Amino acid sequence: MRVQSLSRDEMNEAQRRAVDDAVAGKRGTAPPPLLAWLHSPEMAQRAQRLGEFVRYDTSLPAQLSELAILVTARFWTSHYEWYAHKREALKAGLDPKVIEAIARRRRPALDDPKARAVYDFSKALHETHSVPPAVFAAAAQELGQRGVVELIGILGYYTLISMTLNACEIGLPQGEATELEP
DSSP states (O other): OOSOOOOGGGOOHHHHHHHHHHHHSSSOSOOHHHHHHTTSHHHHHHHHHHHHHHHHSSSSOHHHHHHHHHHHHHHHTOHHHHHHHHHHHHHTTOOHHHHHHHHTTOOOOOOSHHHHHHHHHHHHHHHHSSOOHHHHHHHHHHHHHHHHHHHHHHHHHHHHHHHHHHHTTOOOOTTOOOOOOO
16 A cells, blocks of 8 residues: 555544544445545545445435446456445345446446446446436436436545545455456
8 A cells, every 4th residue: 555554543533533433334444545545534534424425325226326336446447446346236236247247348238227327327427527418318317316416426436436546556455356457
């Protein structure tokens, strides 16, 4: 890891509070990016709160959120994010064939129109930095305006996560192998 990992004894009060808040929240743990963000405790505190919301409290069901997160992890080739959220996507009921297609940078077969809308919106926004009118309209039709706004939040937050993991070279847990090709 490129930034110093702090032990609890090395943390100041604000850093300990950020970790304690993350552990006390719905995650029950301090995720790896938070450990890098601790060098800016205010950022760590705010980012982990946003993360808790976009991970657990949006109007999108877990399966759709995890689909968006995997598209983001694949876009950034964020190995840790892929490792963590592939497992969450499987728990949420995402078809392993869909996950494999995303890993191989192929368009997955998605029968659910909501899943297609999430995938198309996520790919367009990441790859072109924009969303074509027809793709936006399909997402709004399937997810509602609240769902579209929350999807944008998921994509933005997990871009921050992926950038942090990649820039700080936060690796996989011991014994785990990368699953994504460059």
